[in-house]
Amino acid sequence: MVQALNAVLPAHALLWNREDTTPYECDGLTAYRQRPLVVALPETYSEVQAVLKACHALEVPVVARGAGTGLSGGAMPHKLGVTLSLAKFNKILKLDPASRTAVVQGGVRNLAISEAAAPHGLYYAPDPSSQIACTIGGNVAENSGGVHCLKYGLTVHNVLKVKGFTIEGEEVEFGSDALDAAGYDLLSLIIGSEGMLAVTTEVTVKLVPQPLLARCIMASFDDLRKAGDAVASVIAAGIIPAGLEMMDKPMTAAVEDFVHAGYDLTAAAILLCESDGTPEEVEEEIGRMSEVLTRCGATAIAGEPERSRAPAFLEWPKKCVPGLGPHQPRLHVHGLDHSAQTPGRHFAGDCRGWKRSTGCAAPMCFMPAMATCTR
Numbered sequence: 031m032v033q034a035l036n037a038v039l040p041a042h043a044l045l046w047n048r049e050d051t052t053p054y055e056c057d058g059l060t061a062y063r064q065r066p067l068v069v070a071l072p073e074t075y076s077e078v079q080a081v082l083k084a085c086h087a088l089e090v091p092v093v094a095r096g097a098g099t100g101l102s103g104g105a106m107p108h109k110l111g112v113t114l115s116l117a118k119f120n121k122i123l124k125l126d127p128a129s130r131t132a133v134v135q136g137g138v139r140n141l142a143i144s145e146a147a148a149p150h151g152l153y154y155a156p157d158p159s160s161q162i163a164c165t166i167g168g169n170v171a172e173n174s175g176g177v178h179c180l181k182y183g184l185t186v187h188n189v190l191k192v193k194g195f196t197i198e199g200e201e202v203e204f205g206s207d208a209l210d211a212a213g214y215d216l217l218s219l220i221i222g223s224e225g226m227l228a229v230t231t232e233v234t235v236k237l238v239p240q241p242l243l244a245r246c247i248m249a250s251f252d253d254l255r256k257a258g259d260a261v262a263s264v265i266a267a268g269i270i271p272a273g274l275e276m277m278d279k280p281m282t283a284a285v286e287d288f289v290h291a292g293y294d295l296t297a298a299a300i301l302l303c304e305s306d307g308t309p310e311e312v313e314e315e316i317g318r319m320s321e322v323l324t325r326c327g328a329t330a331i332a333g334e335p336e337r338s339r340a341p342a343f344l345e346w347p348k349k350c351v352p353g354l355g356p357h358q359p360r361l362h363v364h365g366l367d368h369s370a371q372t373p374g375r376h377f378a379g380d381c382r383g384w385k386r387s388t389g390c391a392a393p394m395c396f397m398p399a400m401a402t403c404t405r
């Protein structure tokens with residue numbers, strides 16, 4: 031295998047010694063580890079193609095890898111296979127404020143897109159909590175979402191075009207620069223296909239304008255079920271919060287320990303609800319949300335002072351997820367493995383079910399992922 035890949039890649043782009051391949055032995059699902067036979071780090075599209083063709087000819091399995099932040103073991107190597115790292119494809123090729131699109135390589139970090147778009151008053155909406163590290167190629171493979179996806183959609187709603195190669199090394203393109211493409215809608219098939227249908231090398235993403243204002247409120251509940259039911263009531267009232275996140279008491283304590291955001295540590299559960307838009311829209315929506323939450327039994331509602339984007343209440347859980355290591359394996363990230371299709375319904379019951387079946391003490395809830403998940 032190494033000989034075959036040596037013919038198509040420079041020596042520095044191939045790793046096969048134990049100490050070099052060990053860093054690739056798992057993704058975020060660290061319970062399972064397996065060193066690959068070889069790690070290939072191509073730098074050009076033709077090298078990606080050549081690696082795939084060589085592996086196909088030798089019938090060697092290939093596992094694409096972005097940043098390895100996946101929590102489902104998707105990037106875990108095959109012991110007799112090649113791990114194909116897209117780490118070198120980290121360039122933003124084009125950013126067009128007029129069409130509000132960006133063309134980026136598959137290994138570009140999610141957050142890097144918003145950072146590049148910020149001077150134009152734009153950002154890339156899907157914001158997995160791993161966005162500081164995870165790549166757009168991984169996001170496409172996993173149809174990743176985040177706190178703001180309830181309002182702004184998942185990866186599948188924010189990508190126009192994907193370019194890449196099939197496992198045989200055939201060049202493929204899905205979608206178009208426009209909102210629709212002729213023929214079958216294979217873009218939706220590729221997004222969320224766990225990297226099984228193509229290796230993504232280039233993605234055209236939509237950018238959205240940064241809202242004038244974003245504000246978050248924290249509602250406290252004395253019962254987890256009430257907080258879960260409140261989510262359903264907010265949605266039923268016709269409100270689509272820009273962000274919605276729920277944490278139970280143990281998780282709130284764990285997060286507060288780490289970030290000191292000022293969460294209510296006495297509550298059985300807290301709901302963080304964000305509204306964005308013009309100042310008038312935000313004021314009106316926060317008012318309506320507060321009414322619904324009070325009706326649903328919120329024991330207290332605390333607001334945040336006005337500020338620009340990057341809401342403290344909602345950003346903190348995101349920032350501190352990596353810091354929750356000491357709480358593993360008792361940390362359960364809801365939404366990533368749950369395909370409930372109705373926002374909020376049965377949610378509180380689910381939490382208790384998990385506690386019973388998994389012994390997890392601290393479910394952390396990415397409500398938008400749950401609310402919009404259709405897979």
Ligand SMILES: Cc1cc2nc3c(=O)[nH]c(=O)nc-3n(C[C@H](O)[C@H](O)[C@H](O)COP(=O)(O)OP(=O)(O)OC[C@H]3O[C@@H](n4cnc5c(N)ncnc54)[C@H](O)[C@@H]3O)c2cc1C
Binds near residue numbers: 097167224
């Ligand atoms: C702290 C933390 C918080 C997280 N929060 C969220 C969250 O809020 N929402 C969410 O949806 N996920 C979340 N995740 C999971 C993970 O970050 C996402 O699934 C992310 O999209 C994975 O991207 P990656 O670049 O790390 O991909 P990897 O982990 O490297 O790979 C994931 C899968 O995609 C495939 N793949 C990767 N790159 C390519 C490519 N270029 N072409 C084809 N296939 C490819 C791999 O083969 C694998 O199957 C979180 C993970 C962590 C560790």
